[in-house]
Each structure stands twice: as C-alpha cells, then as structure tokens.
Amino acid sequence: MNESLLRELVPAVIGVLVRRGADFASAEDAVQEALIRALQNWPDDPPRDPKAWLVAVAWRRFLDAARAEASRRGRELAVEVEPPAGPAPVTDDTLRLYFLCAHPTLPPSSAVALTLRAVGGLTTRQIAAAYLVPEATMAQRISRAKRRIAGQPLDRPGDLGTVLRVLYLVFNEGYSGDVDLAAEAIRLTRQLVALTDEPEVAGLLALMLLHHARRASRTGAGGRLVPLGEQDRSRWDTCLISEGVTVLQTALARDRLGEYQAQAAIAALHADAPTTAETDWVQIVEWYDELLALTGSPVVRLNRAVAVGEADGPQAGLAALAGVDPDLPRYAAVAAHMYERAGDLGHAAELYADASRAATSVPERDHLTREAARVRQRLRP
Amino acid sequence: MRYLLLKHYRGGPTPTVDFAPMDQWTPAEVDAHIQFMRDFATRLEGTGEFVEGQALAPEGAFVRYDGEGRPPVTDGPFAETKDLIAGWMVIDVESWDRAVQLAGELSAAPGPRGEPIYEWLEVRPFLTEAPTVAE
Numbered sequence: 001m002n003e004s005l006l007r008e009l010v011p012a013v014i015g016v017l018v019r020r021g022a023d024f025a026s027a028e029d030a031v032q033e034a035l036i037r038a039l040q041n042w043p044d045d046p047p048r049d050p051k052a053w054l055v056a057v058a059w060r061r062f063l064d065a066a067r068a069e070a071s072r073r074g075r076e077l078a079v080e081v082e083p084p085a086g087p088a089p090v091t092d093d094t095l096r097l098y099f100l101c102a103h104p105t106l107p108p109s110s111a112v113a114l115t116l117r118a119v120g121g122l123t124t125r126q127i128a129a130a131y132l133v134p135e136a137t138m139a140q141r142i143s144r145a146k147r148r149i150a151g152q153p154l155d156r157p158g159d160l161g162t163v164l165r166v167l168y169l170v171f172n173e174g175y176s177g178d179v180d181l182a183a184e185a186i187r188l189t190r191q192l193v194a195l196t197d198e199p200e201v202a203g204l205l206a207l208m209l210l211h212h213a214r215r216a217s218r219t220g221a222g223g224r225l226v227p228l229g230e231q232d233r234s235r236w237d238t239c240l241i242s243e244g245v246t247v248l249q250t251a252l253a254r255d256r257l258g259e260y261q262a263q264a265a266i267a268a269l270h271a272d273a274p275t276t277a278e279t280d281w282v283q284i285v286e287w288y289d290e291l292l293a294l295t296g297s298p299v300v301r302l303n304r305a306v307a308v309g310e311a312d313g314p315q316a317g318l319a320a321l322a323g324v325d326p327d328l329p330r331y332a333a334v335a336a337h338m339y340e341r342a343g344d345l346g347h348a349a350e351l352y353a354d355a356s357r358a359a360t361s362v363p364e365r366d367h368l369t370r371e372a373a374r375v376r377q378r379l380r381p
Numbered sequence: 382m383r384y385l386l387l388k389h390y391r392g393g394p395t396p397t398v399d400f401a402p403m404d405q406w407t408p409a410e411v412d413a414h415i416q417f418m419r420d421f422a423t424r425l426e427g428t429g430e431f432v433e434g435q436a437l438a439p440e441g442a443f444v445r446y447d448g449e450g451r452p453p454v455t456d457g458p459f460a461e462t463k464d465l466i467a468g469w470m471v472i473d474v475e476s477w478d479r480a481v482q483l484a485g486e487l488s489a490a491p492g493p494r495g496e497p498i499y500e501w502l503e504v505r506p507f508l509t510e511a512p513t514v515a516e
Contacts, residue, residue, distance in 0.1 A: 004395045065458070122471050222412075222415065222416055222419055223419070224415075281446065349404070352404065353402070353404035356404060357438075357439055358438075358440075359437070359438075360434050364416050365436075366411075369403050369411055370411045370412065371403050372404035372405075373404055373405070373406050373407055373408045373410070373411045376405055377407050377408060
C-alpha cells in the first residue's frame, strides 16, 4: 500500500471517531498519531484491512488521551463504549471536514494547514517543510486553528466559497519540500468534485489541471521564469489539458457561471492556441469582461488590459490600463510590455526596472531585470 | 561555525568599482551574474557548507513602540542615504579564514563585460548555544 492510499483514508477515519463520540480536535490528533505509526510500520508489516487498522489504533490513542485528561481533571470519562456503527456514509464525513477545516473564522494560513492535515492526511512535519516553517510552529498553528473552531457543529453544510479559496491557495504554493502541493490541491479538488454538485468546484479543478499542464514549460535553465508567450508549447501536458477542457465543458453546460469557471475558460483558450499570436484574444477579453462582472477585482482589470493589448494593439491596451490601480503588483510590468510594443523603448526599460524592484519573488525579479536589460540593449545604437 | 554573508543594496565601505545598476547591463551579463550566484550556492551544497540563502525586497520600514495604547511609529520607506540589506547567505564552515575566502569568491561575481564587481560583503559570525562541556 502506498502513502497516497493511506492518506486518502484519513478523513474517513476521523469521521468514524467523531461518530463514536470523539470531539473533532481529539479525533484529528489521534488519527495523526495513527497515521505516523502507519507510515513507520506498514512498509514492513502491512495490515490486511488498512482502514480497520487505522480506526483501531486511532480509537485506542483517543481513549488513552481522553482517560489521561479525565483523570487529570478528576472526572469520569464520558465516551467509553463504542456506539454501534451507524449508516452514516463516508462521503458526508469527508465533505463536512472540508467545510470545518476551511471555516470562515479561520485565517487562510491556518485553514490551509488544517485542511492539509485532516483532509489531505499529511503529517505536521510534511506541511511544515512545504511552508518552510519549523515543525513546532506548524503544530501550534494547527492546534490554535482547532481551538478556534471548537464547538462548531460538524453536521452542517459550510461555506463552499472558502473551501475553494483554501484549495486554490494550496495549488498556488507550488512545490517545495517533499510534498507537491499543486498535485495535492488537485487531488483534494478532484475528491471534492465527486462529493458536491456545484459547477464552480469543477471550474476550479479545470483551472488547476490547465495550469498544471504548463508547469514543465514555466521554468527554464537555471530556474529562470519563462513567460507564457515564450513557453515551449510542445512540452504542455496534452492529457491534463484535455481532461481540464472536458471538466470545464461539463461545468459550463450547467449554465451557472462563476469566477473559477471563467478563469478556467481563459486558461483553456491559451491551452488551445498553437502560439501567442494565434490565441483567440478577442474571446479572452470577453471572458475577462464576465470575470470582472463577477468579481470586480482590480487584478482582473489589470489582466483584462493585457488581453485588450493583445487583441486590439498596445494603444488600446494602454487605454484599458488607464482605469487600473497603478499600485497593483505587476502593473509596471504590464505597462512596460505595452510601451515596448508601442515603440516607446525608453519608457519601457524604466518601467521594467521599476517592476523588478517591486517584484515579490526572486525568479520574477530576475526575469524583469533581464527584460529591462533586453530593452535597453535594443535602445543602444 | 556559522557565518552570515550579508549583501547590501547600498551602504558599507566605498565601492571599489562603480558599476551601473543591473537593469543597465546586457541580458547576457545579467544571466552570467545570476548563474554565478546559483553555481556558488550549488557548490557550497556540494561541500556541505551551505545552510540557506534569502533575498529581501528593497521596500520596508523601521518600526518602534510608541507607548501604551498608541500605534507603533514607522519610519520609512528607507531613505536613499541609509544602509539597505539586499539578502544573505548562511554558511557553516571550519574557520573564519574559510568564511573570508568564500566571501571573497562570492564578491567576484561577474558584472558588465564579465568583470568582477568587487562587491563588499559583510561577514558576521553567529553567536552559538552554550556548550555542553563548560570546564
């Protein structure tokens, strides 16, 4: 049995413990301990029924901890006997865990950590490594999050919007440590699609698949960032693209458009184009109009200006940029690109240099410095 | 022994070579510089001496307490005249001499026309935990 199959069992096992009377926080701790033991023991001594093994070990852990706590307080233990296993379906348990872990009262970083542990079945150590913080810090973040949602009922539908935002955050974190967070986000979103009947969940899955398909082409030699226009499109993963497009089409057919479906539609149009020049920019602008109507987001307004520039030329792009907040990250980079295409190289070089100083990541900073250098070279006689 | 190699955007002793900002180099010169930095870190990973490296954005501010019930006072963005840290590399090496040797090599990163930029790097030893055997 491999690690990912083991991890898939985690939310269901938490659900079993909760139905037996454990509170969520203690159940989740007990399952985490059982998970760590499974990771240590199963390679040499695999159980016949993995889920039953996890339930048994986690339940024992829970009882030990509950007894210790009860004796510390001088009280009787309330949950001692196993109630009969009810007919509650596993899928509902898992879905409720998504809602609880992404509870709107939690700060995003806590919701992300708790979701990865309780729904994703990752260990605290793996989550800490992925987010580059000490394990003790991550353990505290998770404990605090659980205290914050203590007493929240586990049997009510929650806010799907915050769940999707949490999964989107995990996906965007990409890759560091031994856990591929983008792949993990896709797995969790795929699972959520099976548990819900909401086209926006499928829209988010399609968006992730279509972006994941381009991953290999996004970084060049020495870790340098390769922008969309320069990517080697033969390296795009056509299987992921066709899956993403199929998922998106099914979602769009439901005729309940939302922001993730609209973003996925834009990603699908890029995936469909053999080159930047052959991209259907006019349709992309239309999707950005939809997206802007749905979200009113300033970042969408900026991206729309990029698409307008490609569809109708740099002057139209600069006109569209006039209505965008210049304090946005990437504003200077977008303006630089348009001024370069409009032939104003001096202005473009200055803006690329400004953009590199405002960059929020090293690959982005290096890329923009290189762009400034490239435009300045064109300026020299 | 751990040492911090501190890189400054500005501040420190007077530069030996007054080179143009990086965005005014040629793209090939920019690439060569970035590659040198990456290769340096990779080499130190190979020798077991690299601990970590981080880069800082140029913006930010000084902040201090301003008394009970009052919001903190900020001073910033940083004035043009102030020292400004650009990033650091932490190395774990056998001696001060080795730390100085490595800082010297890092300072030879190529700039315009492939010439070394002779950049000043600050080298600082970390204070350690108290040793187990004290006498």
